[in-house]
Structure formats: structure tokens, C-alpha cells
Amino acid sequence: MIGSLLIANRGEIACRVIRTARRLGIRTVAIFSDADADALHVREADEAMHIGPSPARESYLVGERIIAAAHASGAEAIHPGYGFLSENADFAKAVQAAGLVWVGPNPSSIRAMGLKDAAKKRMAEAGVPTTPGYLGDDQSPERLQAEADAIGYPVLIKAVAGGGGKGMRQVTDASAFRDALDSCRREAASSFGDDRVLLEKYITSPRHIEVQVFGDSQGNVVHLFERDCSLQRRHQKVIEEAPAPGMDPATRAAVCAAAVQAARAVDYVGAGTIEFIADASEGLKADRIWFMEMNTRLQVEHPVTEAITGQDLVEWQLRVASGEPLPCTQDELAIHGWAMEARLYAEDPARGFLPSIGTLEAFDLGDSVRVDTGVEQGASVSPFYDPMIAKLIAHGADREEAREALADALDEAVVWPLRTNAGFLVELLDHPDVAAGRVDTGLIAREGEALMPPRLPSEEALIDAAAALTAPGPLAGFRLNAPMRQAGRFLVGGEPVDIDVTDAGEADVTPDRLLVTEGGQTWLAEPYRATGVAAGGAADGAILAPMPGRLIAVDVAAGQSVSKGQRLVTLEAMKMEHSLTAPFDGTVAELNAIAGGQVTEGAVLVRIEQGDA
Structure with a gap:
């Protein structure tokens, strides 16, 4: 067994890995940027190594510094967590070349499944069903537009090197294709350093079904059943559950067998997830479920699989990386009850889910369900990283018991002064369709305002x-x-x-x-006190930066006429693009935005003077 482990990540997943490693008697080493000097994962590890400034591209994404930290701390192995460098084949190869154990799949497997177009071709050759689409090398806007027209709308534009909902756009008609393509490519280049895309037919009644697979170096591959991740907002998973509602034994057997087949096709070792898209217009059926992609890492939602199987997937990772065989055979694995997970984000639903940053003066998620978090009361949530601050995981004898337990835990969550999506999650879990298991990836977008929590208490x-x-x-x-x-x-x-x-x-x-x-x-x-009450925000027409970030596009010039809803600037913050638009028809009276420039929260970027556009 590995004796010492460096976790090349931060926050919740770093704390999660440390917890299992400590139980197994493994010494742990954390890494941290300037922003994370006082973070929970730093204090929980046996040792911590500083690796650079706050921006991820200068710290958590610099493989050479991470490997150097492993050597300096005497760590034998590196666990990448999820995100950051977890699916970077070059980093995995560099870790192995440095004489360290890589707690993950072989670099060749990561590379084979890392590019969505190549992965789909390989799966099709292996007999795994794939969705209709375009995977060609010709990336000209003209060819992509023509292919989208031929596939038929709606289509989905996806970054070839994408993941986690980044670099993905749904397009409903031909006139919107070019703008969506440009935005997708910018986000893909920023997030992955690769702006190539593929096209897929967008399924109108889609369910997101994924299967947890695991392989070892002895050639064994098993599945740990399926998860349903259909409840998504802007392609980001919000609530996940296992097993999938409405999944009958025959369909489960077919989908899980296809997942194992996909893993074997790339000689897979370690934890991985095969993601499928299902046309659920007539329920879940094996002939209407297609391969989408493989995530060659541990997933954010792995706790629901742990809950229904009774297995610790991080322990499995560490044992497999140490050369041991899988802890269980396929016939030793079974589903026990139901589990649901909610991702708690520091974001404000009332402001379009903009990230909320600052100090957690109050933070109490109770102890009625499993809570995986990387923050605590008094901690700061910075603008540099993903705004997810915790995961709440409920397990019950059946789906209703799990759903009610999760809703109750979220209902009692105390977070102040940062805003969170907890109220939104409570409304979502209480929605009649969610309660009945009638879920699909478009439910949140369809329901819109109906899922917004009340503005004031009862x-x-x-x-x-x-x-x-x-x-x-x-x-x-x-x-x-x-x-x-x-x-x-x-x-x-x-x-x-x-x-x-x-x-x-x-x-x-x-x-x-x-x-x-x-x-x-x-x-x-x-x-209430008559004096000292805030007078309000900026005057009408002032477009303020909603958070600190970098301006990646400025689409107007001083003196230019604009129409209500027209995009003015695009801000990149917390790994997402945020387009700021004109509140009414008018003229750009003031422009303080420069593409590539950094801005602070509340800065006046553009001021629109009302009038005819």
C-alpha cells in the first residue's frame, strides 16, 4: 500500500481524499495557492506545500510545481482529485516519469478518451452505441454550420477537450449558430487550451445516465451501477441520484455491460465514468441510450454510488494504484437503497446565479446527512475557483426517503452572509416532477421562475x-x-x-x-433605523461588474447606439463567462472596459444613456 500521498487539488475533494487516506494510515500532503493558505484541506493534511499565486493557471495547473512539491515532501504518489489536472495525460505521464505513483488511469487511456471526437469514434468501433453528430477535422465555421444544418436543430456544440459543462452550447436554429460557436470556442480555449468542437444531435427529452466503472492492473473491470444526473442548470449537474428512476433490470444490465465494454476498449485501470444520453420520451430503453463521453477520474457525484454499494471509491483508487486487485468482484456488488446528492454553490439565484464571494460568518449544514465540504465557518470563498462549497448526500431505503432527507437537510442549512443555491435546491426537490422521478436535463430551464425561492421568509x-x-x-x-x-x-x-x-x-x-x-x-x-440605511446601487444605465474577473470581450464602442438586451461586454470569473447586456435602448455614454483587463466587483464598466437606438 502507498505510504504517503500528495493531493493535487483543493477544497472539498482534497478533504475527501485526506479522510480515506488517514483511515488507511497513509500520510497526506496538501498543496495550496496564496488564496488557500488558511484553507481547511491545508490544515487537515499532515503537511502542506505552497505552490504559487491564487490564479489556478499559476498554481494548481502548473504540473512541474506539483511534482516538485511531491519530491520535496517525500510523497510516493499523487492523487489528482477531479478538475484541474486530473484528466491531463501529459501530467499523468510526467508524474510517472518522475518516479511517482499516479492514482488514476494510464496516460494512454486518458488520451484515448480525453478528446470527445476520438473517443466517440473509438467507442463506435468497439460496438458501443453513440449519438448522431459531426466529429470531423474540418473546423471552419462554414463547415460546422453546414453540418449543423444537416443534422437538424436543435444541436449541441461541445468542446472536443471539454468537461464539467464548460465549452458547451445548445443551438435551436441556424441564425444563432455562429454566435454560439464563437462563445463556445472562447470558453473552450480559456478552460482547456483547445478551441476545437464537435456537434451532436440534441435529444429533446434527454436523461443523463452514467455508469461508474473500475479496472485494475490484473485486467479486471467491474461496474458499480448507474447514476442519474439529469437535473442540470446550464449543463452543470445540480442534483444526482443512484440508482436511476425508472431503470428496469434489463435496461440496467444492457447499459452497464456497454460501460464495461467501453472501459475494456481502452484497457482501463482505476475509477472512471461512462456517460450516456438517453431519449426518455418513452421511458428508459436500452436501444435509446447512447455513449456521450468518458470521464477518466473520480466524479463529483461519486458519494451516491458509495452510499448504495457500501464501498469507499477513494480506497479502491488507492488499492488499485498500489497494484492490488479490485476489492470486489461483480457478483459481490449490489444496490442497497437509494441516494441523492445536492451540490451547494455560493451563488445567488436572485441575481441569475452569479457567484457569491466573501467570508462565511455563519456556516452550519447540520449532521443529518453526509456532508462533504472544503470550507468551515470563518473561511473565505474567493473568486479564483469553482463556487461549489459543499455536497450534501442523503441515503434512504427508497427514493422518497432519500429525497425527503436531503430536502430537510437543505431546508435547515445556515450560510451567511454569502448567498447559496440551497433555497433553489429545496424548491427543486419539492417539485412534483422531481418528487415523482420524472426528470430530464431540460426541467430546470423549463420551470425557470417556478423554482426560485421566496424573496422573504414566511x-x-x-x-x-x-x-x-x-x-x-x-x-x-x-x-x-x-x-x-x-x-x-x-x-x-x-x-x-x-x-x-x-x-x-x-x-x-x-x-x-x-x-x-x-x-x-x-x-x-x-x-429598522431611519438613519444609516443604504441608498441603493448605481444610477440607471450603469453596467457594473457583478464580481471580480477578467474582461474577455468588449462588443461596443463609446458613442455607439445599442438595443435593449444587446451584449456589451463579457466577463470571465470563477471559470464561467458572464455576458452583460444593455438594460434599454440607448447610447454608450461611458466605456471603461478594455478586453483582457481585470475588474473589481462594482466597477462601472459601461454607462448607457437612454434614448432611441
């Missing part, structure tokens, strides 16, 4: 908060337990609210402010 929660804020105590000169009635104005989440309160006066001390948590959302409540 009247009951507001009254409770107001009662606590006005409760009499010895210092206030009131007798305890003396009923009182008080009408007052309070600030809740920064908004003035009038509340009529009846209180039994059970509190001893009147607090100045408190946090109100309901439905996964947290608000600050405090007595």
Missing part, C-alpha cells in the same frame, strides 16, 4: 424573528412572561418590513440582530 418566520428582537428582559425593565403586543418595522435581508408581533416575553436579553433561516435561505433581521 410571515410566521418573520413574526418569530421580530418577537425575538423585541423580547423584554431585565435590562429593558419588563417583567418576564408578561404578554405584550408591538407593531414595528424591521430590516429583513436589507428590506424594510412592517410586522405586528405578539410575544410571551420569554427572552432575557434583546439582541440587536439575528439570522433567520427558512427553506435553505438565511436572512439578517434587525430593527
